[in-house]
Amino acid sequence: MTRTEIIIGGFGGQGSVLAGVILGRAAAYDGKKVAQSRSYGAEARGGAARSEVVIADEEIDYPLVITADYLVAMSQPAFERYVSKVKASGLVVIEEDLVRPERKLPENLKLVKVPATKIASREFGRPMVANMVMLGALAALTGVVTIDSLIKSIRASVSKGMEEINVAALKKGQEYTSAMVGGVHETS
Amino acid sequence: MSSGANKIIEPGTHFLMGNEACALGAVVAGCKFFAFYPITPANEIAEYMSVLLPKVKGIYIQMEDEISSIASVIGASWAGRKAMTATSGPGFTLMQENIGYAVATETPCVIVDVQRCGPSTGTPPLPMQGDVYQAKYGSHSEYPIIALAPSSVKEMFTLTIESFNLAEKYRTPVILLSDALVGHLMETFEIPDLSQIEIVERKKPDKETSDAKYFLDEDVAPMPVFGCGYKAHVTGSTHDEKGLRNVEDPVYVDKVVRALHRKIEKHKENIVKVETKFLDDAEIALLTYGSVARTAIHVVNQARKTGIKVGIIRLITLWPFPDVQVQSAARKTGRIVVMENNLGQVVNKVSEVAAKYADVKFLPPRIIGSLHEPEYVINFLKEVY
Structure with a gap:
C-alpha cells in the first residue's frame, strides 16, 4: 500500500494548518486519496499548531500520521516534538533560523535547512508567506505533489488578493532547494 | 419543495x-x-x-x-x-x-x-x-x-x-x-x-377532516404543518391523537409513551445500520463507531495480514441500539472488543445484549481525547488472542 505521511508543525499563526490544507488539496488534484487533520491551541497566534497529511492511492483507513515520511518544522517545539515520529530514512525540513537541531538524529535521516522567514521577508516583505516557501521546498525535494497542483491549490485556498504572493513564495522555496547540492545551499 | x-x-x-x-x-x-x-x-x-x-x-x-x-x-x-x-x-x-x-x-x-x-x-x-x-x-x-x-x-x-x-x-x-x-x-x-440521492419528505394530511389524527400513530401520522389550512394543536403535555391535552388520566400517559416508542421500535429494522467486515471466520470482533472506527478498520486490515482472525462490526446507528446485529456478531465470534473514546458507554449496552453469547472486553484509548493508536490496539489483541 502506498501511503505517504507528512507532519507540518510550528507556532500558531505561521500557517502550518493552511500549508497542510494546501498540500492536501494539491494531492487531491493529483488524483490521490487524502486525509488532513489539524491540532491547535485555543490561541489565534502563538501556542502550537500542527497539520497532518496522509496521501495514498487507495482509501485511507487510519487518517492520522503513524510514522512520518516527512516533517516540516517551523518552530523549535514542533521539531523537538515530532522529529521522533519521522521514519529513520525520512526527511526533515526545518526553518533554519527558528530551529536548532541540536539533538542527535538517526544516520539516514535527511535534514534540510531553509531560511523561509528570511526569504519571505526579503523577497516579499511578508514573513507570513514563509509557510509557502517551506511547502515549495518540500515539494521540490520530494515530489510528493506536483507544483502545478500546488499552485492551483493555493489559488483555491488563500484569501482573494493574496494568491500571487503565495504562489511566488512557493516558487522561491522550490528554487532555493533546487539549487542545493546534497541538502546544503552552497552560496548561503 | x-x-x-x-x-x-x-x-x-x-x-x-x-x-x-x-x-x-x-x-x-x-x-x-x-x-x-x-x-x-x-x-x-x-x-x-x-x-x-x-x-x-x-x-x-x-x-x-x-x-x-x-x-x-x-x-x-x-x-x-x-x-x-x-x-x-x-x-x-x-x-x-x-x-x-x-x-x-x-x-x-x-x-x-x-x-x-x-x-x-x-x-x-x-x-x-x-x-x-x-x-x-x-x-x-x-x-x-x-x-x-x-x-x-x-x-x-x-x-x-x-x-x-x-x-x-x-x-x-x-x-x-x-x-x-x-x-x-x-x-x-x-x-x-x-x-x-434519495430524499424523503414528510407525510402531510390530504385534506382537513373533523376526525383527523395527527399524532401518536405507530406508523407515523401525517404532520399538519402550520399555514396549510389544518387545524392542529401542538403541545408537549400529554395529548391524544388530535393533539388535545389530557393531563389527568394515566391512560393517556400510557398511550403517548408507548406510541412514541413503538413508532421507532416497529420500524427499527429499516432504521438501524451497521457495517461489518471479515466477520464470517473471525475469532474476535472489534465493535466500534465514529472516529474510533478508523483505527479499528486499519487494525483489522493489518492484523489479517499477520494471520490474526479479527473482524469488525461498526455501528452506524447508535440509537435505537442495533441489538440484533450485535448479537449476531457475538454469536459468530464469541469474543468482542468494544473500542470507544471514553471510559465505557456503548460497551454497557453491548454487554447487556451480547454477554451471554460472547466474552465482552472494553478498550478505551491509551489517552482519553485521542484516537486509539493502531499499535496499541494490535498489542492488546496479541495479549488477548
Whole structure:
C-alpha cells in the first residue's frame, strides 16, 4: 500500500494548518486519496499548531500520521516534538533560523535547512508567506505533489488578493532547494 | 419543495472538512432553516450554512443561545421547513429540554453534536465520544431517539442526508453524533449526481377532516404543518391523537409513551445500520463507531495480514441500539472488543445484549481525547488472542 505521511508543525499563526490544507488539496488534484487533520491551541497566534497529511492511492483507513515520511518544522517545539515520529530514512525540513537541531538524529535521516522567514521577508516583505516557501521546498525535494497542483491549490485556498504572493513564495522555496547540492545551499 | 442544491453543488471529487460536508449534506437533503450558537468544534458547519442557505432561499440565523436555537428549529419545522441546528457537548446539554419537546410533539429536525472533550467546558478542539448516553437519556422521562455516528468526511455528508430522511419519515428529532476529529478532518470523497440521492419528505394530511389524527400513530401520522389550512394543536403535555391535552388520566400517559416508542421500535429494522467486515471466520470482533472506527478498520486490515482472525462490526446507528446485529456478531465470534473514546458507554449496552453469547472486553484509548493508536490496539489483541 502506498501511503505517504507528512507532519507540518510550528507556532500558531505561521500557517502550518493552511500549508497542510494546501498540500492536501494539491494531492487531491493529483488524483490521490487524502486525509488532513489539524491540532491547535485555543490561541489565534502563538501556542502550537500542527497539520497532518496522509496521501495514498487507495482509501485511507487510519487518517492520522503513524510514522512520518516527512516533517516540516517551523518552530523549535514542533521539531523537538515530532522529529521522533519521522521514519529513520525520512526527511526533515526545518526553518533554519527558528530551529536548532541540536539533538542527535538517526544516520539516514535527511535534514534540510531553509531560511523561509528570511526569504519571505526579503523577497516579499511578508514573513507570513514563509509557510509557502517551506511547502515549495518540500515539494521540490520530494515530489510528493506536483507544483502545478500546488499552485492551483493555493489559488483555491488563500484569501482573494493574496494568491500571487503565495504562489511566488512557493516558487522561491522550490528554487532555493533546487539549487542545493546534497541538502546544503552552497552560496548561503 | 426543491432543495435547489443542484445549482450550487457539483458532483465529483471534493476535498472538504467534515463539518463542511455536513452543511452540504443538509442542503442536499432540503434543509431550509439553520439556527446556531457558536461553539468549537462545530463552527464550520455554521460558517458554511451561512454561505449556502441564502443561495437556496433558506434562512440562516445566529441565535442568542443553544436553547433558542433548538426552539427556533422546532418552530421552523412546524412551519413546514426542514430544519437543523449544530453544537457540541455543552450546547447539546442546553438543548435537552427542547429535544424532549420535539420528541413529544413528533417534530422532524436534525441536531448535529460535534462532540468534544468534557466534562463541562473541557477541551474544545479535541474529540471524545462522551455524549452517547446524553443523546439517548439527556432529556427527562422516557423517550426513543435516533442517533447516527459518522466515521468519515464522506459520512458527514451521507449521514446528514440520512438524518433528515429519518427525521422526516418518522417525525422525530435525529441526532448526528459526530466528534471533533471527524468534524475537523479534511478528506477526499465523491459526491454522486444529486438525482441519485434519495430524499424523503414528510407525510402531510390530504385534506382537513373533523376526525383527523395527527399524532401518536405507530406508523407515523401525517404532520399538519402550520399555514396549510389544518387545524392542529401542538403541545408537549400529554395529548391524544388530535393533539388535545389530557393531563389527568394515566391512560393517556400510557398511550403517548408507548406510541412514541413503538413508532421507532416497529420500524427499527429499516432504521438501524451497521457495517461489518471479515466477520464470517473471525475469532474476535472489534465493535466500534465514529472516529474510533478508523483505527479499528486499519487494525483489522493489518492484523489479517499477520494471520490474526479479527473482524469488525461498526455501528452506524447508535440509537435505537442495533441489538440484533450485535448479537449476531457475538454469536459468530464469541469474543468482542468494544473500542470507544471514553471510559465505557456503548460497551454497557453491548454487554447487556451480547454477554451471554460472547466474552465482552472494553478498550478505551491509551489517552482519553485521542484516537486509539493502531499499535496499541494490535498489542492488546496479541495479549488477548
